[in-house]
Amino acid sequence: MKVTKFGGSSLASAVQVQKVFSIIQADPERRFVVVSAPGKRNAADTKVTDALIKYYKEYVDGKDVTASQAWIIKRYQDMVDELGFQAKSMAKIAQDIEVLATLPIEDNDFLYDTFLAAGENNNARLIAEYFTHAGLPARYIHPKEAGLIVSSEPGNARILPSSYDRIESLHDAEEVLIIPGFFGVTVDNQICTFSRGGSDITGSIIAAGVKADLYENFTDVDGIFAAHPGIIDNPHSIEELTYREMRELAYAGFSVLHDEALLPAYRGKIPLVIKNTNNPDHPGTRIVLNHTKEAQPVVGIAADDDFVSINISKYLMNREVGFGRKVLQVLEELNIRWEHMPTGIDDLSVVLRGRELTPIKEEEILRQLNHKLEVDKAEIEHDLSIIMIVGEKMKSHVGVAATATHALSEKHVNLAMISQGASEVSVMFVVKTSERDEALKALYDAFFNAN
Numbered sequence: 001m002k003v004t005k006f007g008g009s010s011l012a013s014a015v016q017v018q019k020v021f022s023i024i025q026a027d028p029e030r031r032f033v034v035v036s037a038p039g040k041r042n043a044a045d046t047k048v049t050d051a052l053i054k055y056y057k058e059y060v061d062g063k064d065v066t067a068s069q070a071w072i073i074k075r076y077q078d079m080v081d082e083l084g085f086q087a088k089s090m091a092k093i094a095q096d097i098e099v100l101a102t103l104p105i106e107d108n109d110f111l112y113d114t115f116l117a118a119g120e121n122n123n124a125r126l127i128a129e130y131f132t133h134a135g136l137p138a139r140y141i142h143p144k145e146a147g148l149i150v151s152s153e154p155g156n157a158r159i160l161p162s163s164y165d166r167i168e169s170l171h172d173a174e175e176v177l178i179i180p181g182f183f184g185v186t187v188d189n190q191i192c193t194f195s196r197g198g199s200d201i202t203g204s205i206i207a208a209g210v211k212a213d214l215y216e217n218f219t220d221v222d223g224i225f226a227a228h229p230g231i232i233d234n235p236h237s238i239e240e241l242t243y244r245e246m247r248e249l250a251y252a253g254f255s256v257l258h259d260e261a262l263l264p265a266y267r268g269k270i271p272l273v274i275k276n277t278n279n280p281d282h283p284g285t286r287i288v289l290n291h292t293k294e295a296q297p298v299v300g301i302a303a304d305d306d307f308v309s310i311n312i313s314k315y316l317m318n319r320e321v322g323f324g325r326k327v328l329q330v331l332e333e334l335n336i337r338w339e340h341m342p343t344g345i346d347d348l349s350v351v352l353r354g355r356e357l358t359p360i361k362e363e364e365i366l367r368q369l370n371h372k373l374e375v376d377k378a379e380i381e382h383d384l385s386i387i388m389i390v391g392e393k394m395k396s397h398v399g400v401a402a403t404a405t406h407a408l409s410e411k412h413v414n415l416a417m418i419s420q421g422a423s424e425v426s427v428m429f430v431v432k433t434s435e436r437d438e439a440l441k442a443l444y445d446a447f448f449n450a451n
């Protein structure tokens with residue numbers, strides 16, 4: 001039995017919805033369908049979720065909402081018209097969109113989430129009705145009825161562990177169940193969404209809950225590429241990745257799947273596949289617990305920008321008890337998250353994401369390092385990128401780092417830092433952002449285009 005999730009681009013138009021229908025109809029094991037809100041039909045179009053944000057803002061600011069309401073309702077109506085059927089749910093959808101602008105504004109922490117969730121919720125209604133009309137009995141099911149109970153954290157819900165048992169009972173449904181992605185319901189019956197892009201999380205939770213054999217995540221690419229296609233020409237798509245490899249790649253900028261979506265499927269030991277709605281015969285990328293095939297030492301190379309390094313030197317730093325803790329305490333007190341901490345003998349760097357800092361925070365960090373910790377030198381370096389080469393099999397291969405550093409040196413890329421965790425799933429290089437593309441190309445050639 002499979003849980004199949006479709007992203008917004010797969011549900012943006014009638015043509016796309018018909019592809020989705022064919023995909024579900026083609027395989028009787030596809031029993032659970034998780035849907036996003038309709039996405040963009042073309043580059044200039046607006047995602048329904050973004051239109052709902054605009055509608056919400058107008059409502060709370062006391063502005064006229066009629067144009068926004070009409071646009072959103074028409075978006076569903078156009079779909080129905082293009083699909084060429086009489087949708088009974090259209091009246092319910094219109095009412096549901098209009099009712100949003102009557103909900104209390106004051107003391108309502110969940111108002112924004114309730115607006116946003118309407119995008120997926122109404123899409124699920126429409127898709128269920130269309131599937132049934134087209135000959136495949138399907139039933140819309142609200143997350144509350146599905147048992148998706150979440151924490152009370154608006155815009156950042158977490159699934160409550162007790163939900164899984166309730167979700168398991170969906171197993172026995174006779175029709176194909178159409179479940180809106182992106183949100184759950186709190187114990188107090190409030191609509192609460194996951195973070196943006198969170199329909200992937202719903203799919204993963206349902207897959208783990210019903211103990212599916214496979215979680216299929218349909219998007220608009222043939223799986224995950226070994227490197228960013230905007231930088232590398234025609235990178236090959238990866239056939240198989242482990243969850244740990246995916247986690248590392250997602251950390252460093254691979255964004256095909258929401259990073260919180262990996263956990264439920266991983267814990268439930270459910271394999272996941274990323275597939276293309278526009279090319280469903282392509283096998284896509286499978287994400288598995290352990291490699292089932294002979295894998296290359298490096299399966300993918302990711303790069304991510306906007307890193308900053310706080311570089312600290314102090315003679316005999318290594319003999320000072322608690323030095324590292326004190327550095328991190330400075331950051332903690334300023335509520336700053338850090339990512340990596342490569343060290344030398346008398347120096348230490350703390351690498352963090354640029355968004356964690358402000359000019360005032362930077363000044364304060366330097367002041368405290370100089371005065372409280374009496375460092376010899378402290379400086380903050382901006383415009384850094386990280387590049388990660390990722391692969392579980394690196395562990396059993398000697399010379400991977402050598403191949404990488406050789407390739408980088410051939411292109412005269414200066415390595416600001418190198419770091420490898422004990423798990424040896426990845427090696428991270430820090431380079432200047434201006435050298436990022438050159439570095440990525442050199443590494444891609446060394447690991448994927450050699451011989």
Ligand code: ASP
Pocket residue numbers: 007008036037047049050119120181182195196197198199200
């Ligand atoms: N529609 C939501 C968003 O745009 C969730 C999703 O598509 O996964 O963020």
